[in-house]
Amino acid sequence: MTTSLRLTDRKREAIVLAAIAEFGDNGFEVTSMDRIAARAEVSKRTVYNHFPSKEELFAEILQRxxxxxxxxxxxxxxxxxxxxxxxxxxxxxxxxxxxxxxxxxxxxxxxxxxxxxxxxxxxxxxxxxxxxxxxxxxxxxxxxxxxxxxxxxxxxxxxxxxxxxxxxxxxxxxxxxxxxxxxxxxxxxxxxxxxxxxxxxxxxxxxxxxx
Incomplete structure (x- = not known):
């Protein structure tokens, strides 16, 4: 169970870092959850499991x-x-x-x-x-x-x-x-x-x- 939690945390961090790079390179409107998933090397479903929308993901980044x-x-x-x-x-x-x-x-x-x-x-x-x-x-x-x-x-x-x-x-x-x-x-x-x-x-x- 502990290993699974650590993997989840790593995936979440990878998503945030990929999103930071995508938003910085392409802006908010052009960036898609598909591009973020590809850059983070996770499935699109995994991205949505952590962040229900692109707005929620960007809000998380702003807070950080x-x-x-x-x-x-x-x-x-x-x-x-x-x-x-x-x-x-x-x-x-x-x-x-x-x-x-x-x-x-x-x-x-x-x-x-x-x-x-x-x-x-x-x-x-x-x-x-x-x-x-x-x-x-x-x-x-x-x-x-x-x-x-x-x-x-x-x-x-x-x-x-x-x-x-x-x-x-x-x-x-x-x-x-x-x-x-x-x-x-x-x-x-x-x-x-x-x-x-x-x-x-x-x-x-x-x-x-x-x-």
Whole structure:
């Protein structure tokens, strides 16, 4: 039974990798489940056993590559530690995702695939947003600790994402600009921290200890 499960997992991974290559080479509309099955060297039935539709398969890929924000140990809010280094660690992790060439390539494919299908765009956007909860949870915890102003955590988190994506995602996806250099990434992160904490941090308290 264990061997069978491992084989199933290997086939699923082969399907995802083949789909990434096919979508990247041919776009969403042209790519077919037949082509994905052939590239993964599995049957078409096997592909459908894992993914009921091409949309579901692409959504899986987006979740892996576009919004790959793992729950790192330092993503949990830490009372008594300065807010800036806590946020900086999360933004650096986010920046790694935004600089991933696979993420950018698939974002371009997704953009093209959703232009003519608003319904598809809404489904994918909902799935993607489910994976960007790290900032919202952190903000909510900091608010409960009395260190950030009262605001909808999801709204504030979206503002933070936008501060990064305006420089490190949308120009690369829409105009094929190069990925930001390490120096420019640091500049964008520190500027985002200045804006976010300058507006939301409550400073009329005893300063927290540095990280």
């Amino acid at each position: 590559l576009w919004c790959r924000i793992s729950e790192l140990p330092d993503s949990a809010y830490r009372p008594g530690v300065a807010l800036r280094p806590q946020l900086r660690a999360m933004l650096q992790n986010k920046m790694l995702t935004l600089s991933d060439s696979n993420c950018l390539d698939l974002a371009r494919v997704a953009l093209g695939a959703t232009i003519h299908s608003p319904e598809r765009a809404q489904v994918w956007l909902a799935r993607l947003n489910e994976r960007e909860e790290t900032f919202s949870l952190w903000i909510r915890a900091a608010q409960a600790d009395g260190r950030l102003k009262a605001v909808d955590p999801a709204f504030a988190a979206n503002q933070m994402h936008a501060l990064l994506k305006a420089f490190a995602f949308w120009p690369q996806v829409t105009f094929n600009e190069p990925v930001l250099s390490a120096e420019k990434q640091r500049e964008v992160i520190e500027s985002a921290l200045d804006l976010f904490l300058g507006w939301y941090e409550i400073t009329d308290k005893t300063p927290a200890s540095p990280a």
